Amino acid sequence: MSSERTYHHGDLRRAVLNAALDVIRTEGPSAVRLRDLARRAGVSHAAPAHHFKDRTGLLTAIAAEGYELLAQALSKAPDLRERGVAYVRFALDRPAHFQVMFQPDLYRGDDPALLAAKELASAELHAGVTTLDASPDPRTAGIAAWSLAHGFATLLLTHNLDDPVGDRDPADVFRSLAGLLFAPAAG
Structure with a gap:
């Protein structure tokens, strides 16, 4: 039974x-x-x-799940700009995951499931950099792209962009911002 x-x-x-x-x-x-x-x-x-086991274990599971979901969302985007859009949409659709994922003091950073999920998400973030024109430093370009997406998402979630974004779709605003900083690879 x-x-x-x-x-x-x-x-x-x-x-x-x-x-x-x-x-x-x-x-x-x-x-x-x-x-x-x-x-x-x-x-x-x-x-x-x-x-x-405890509260930290629960928050570790939430962070690991968040990174897995983020990796899935990023993997569906064809280029760096759209990966940034996917990142922003993930943050807006899953604000609780997003909040826990980026507060490492809340969870066990050495948890194997968390480390594997973080690696998947990181690989998907870095894969988007390959769509850029030849960059003198792909690692720095990746940090810049992540900073732009993460900063924009965080500012949206904390309502610091309510007036500047207004009624516009945040994805369209992000695409415009990314277009100012990153050009797609010629091809």
Whole structure:
């Protein structure tokens, strides 16, 4: 028949992750408490620890999932500019993941799943640089591109660009910004 875990909850891990993402989205990562998440998921207060051990383990899982999702989003973009757009859209669509991913003090930086996910995302970010005209320093170009996308996404999420962007699609605004700094490879 069904296991005890299935009896109590069909997918406790996912339910706790989703509850944590909701808390982070509305209140920030500092508001995440395993007991509260257990209550939200309708399980015993000890149940989330079975999957995540502790709060840091939970936030590590969120960061790893975020990097995996970011890598997937970036892999679908054909060039550097569109990878930047994918990065911005990822941040806007998944602000809780984005917030945790770039606060390394929240998670275990040596976690193997996290390291693998970060490597995937990094490879996808760097792959976009190959679409540029010959750059004297591809590594620096990659840092510049990432800085532009990350900075723009962060400024959007913190509402610092509400007036300058206005009603325009943030993706179109980002494309314009990227066009000022990066030219596609001739070809």
